[in-house]
Amino acid sequence: MRIVKVKNYEEMSRKAANIIAAQVNLNPQTVLGLATGSTPIGTYERLVELCNNGDVDFSQVTTINLDEYYGLEPTHEQSYRYFMNKHLLTKININLANTHVPNGKATDIEAECRRYDELIENAGGIDLQLLGIGHDGHIGFNEPSDEFVMGTHCVTLNEITINANSRFFNSRDEVPKQALTMGIKAIMQASRVLLIASGDDKKEIMKKALFGPVTPAVPASILQLHRDLIVITPLDI
Ligand code: F6R
Numbered sequence: 001m002r003i004v005k006v007k008n009y010e011e012m013s014r015k016a017a018n019i020i021a022a023q024v025n026l027n028p029q030t031v032l033g034l035a036t037g038s039t040p041i042g043t044y045e046r047l048v049e050l051c052n053n054g055d056v057d058f059s060q061v062t063t064i065n066l067d068e069y070y071g072l073e074p075t076h077e078q079s080y081r082y083f084m085n086k087h088l089l090t091k092i093n094i095n096l097a098n099t100h101v102p103n104g105k106a107t108d109i110e111a112e113c114r115r116y117d118e119l120i121e122n123a124g125g126i127d128l129q130l131l132g133i134g135h136d137g138h139i140g141f142n143e144p145s146d147e148f149v150m151g152t153h154c155v156t157l158n159e160i161t162i163n164a165n166s167r168f169f170n171s172r173d174e175v176p177k178q179a180l181t182m183g184i185k186a187i188m189q190a191s192r193v194l195l196i197a198s199g200d201d202k203k204e205i206m207k208k209a210l211f212g213p214v215t216p217a218v219p220a221s222i223l224q225l226h227r228d229l230i231v232i233t234p235l236d237i
Contacts, residue, residue, distance in 0.1 A: 003231045005236075006233065006234050009042055018050075019194055020128060021050045021055060030062075031062045032127065033130060035065070035140070061098065066181060066182045070180055071178070073104075078168055102116050102181075106180075117183075120152075125190065132195075132197065133202060134161055135160050135164055137209050139187060142183065143157065143161065148183075148184040150185040152182050152183055190226075199235075202235060205220075207237050209223065
């Protein structure tokens with residue numbers, strides 16, 4: 001694990017974007033695993049700038065997102081497809097057909113999960129996976145549990161996550177209670193993982209995840225076993 005300590009959110013975002021851009025420049029056909037949430041917004045802003053300045057070309061890149069709320073249309077303002085299009089995908093020169101988010105409106109959830117795992121496999125796996133971390137240690141929507149779940153699956157979001165995500169909705173009741181998420185296998189098989197976290201409210205969980213026991217009770221702790229984990233954070237951990 002390599003921890004890059006930065007001054008603040010802006011520096012974290014700039015460094016993360018530079019690593020992603022370098023990866024795409026080294027391999028224009030890169031498969032990027034992407035996250036949503038507040039944390040990567042600055043990273044995506046920097047990537048849009050780099051692309052507009054001609055410093056990175058996304059035309060041959062494939063993106064595979066970690067997760068999607070179950071039951072939300074891709075056009076719903078709180079869906080993760082909407083988020084990705086708004087913050088990154090429609091602002092860079094990527095072919096939208098090569099951008100993937102689980103289908104939150106799938107009627108056959110099992111089939112959708114299998115489709116997503118096959119999609120990741122057919123893409124040759126993920127070259128660089130960007131991750132944020134939840135207050136309960138979730139990555140993607142892999143919530144604390146008794147075991148690590150390998151494949152894409154449907155999860156019931158716990159109270160901590162619903163409360164944290166309710167800030168984006170008009171009311172807590174509107175937050176979907178379930179989500180589809182990539183499993184631990186695809187994340188751990190990514191060639192490189194880039195974990196970003198900022199805000200004092202993430203300090204304790206970051207310490208637990210990176211230096212505590214590896215346990216499905218803190219899903220992000222599995223990242224300690226990843227062969228190429230880069231952590232960029234302004235937090236004193
Ligand atoms: C969302 C995702 C989640 C978030 C986590 C932190 O695609 O992967 O694991 O990274 O919930 O969210 P923020 O960044 O909003 O604190």
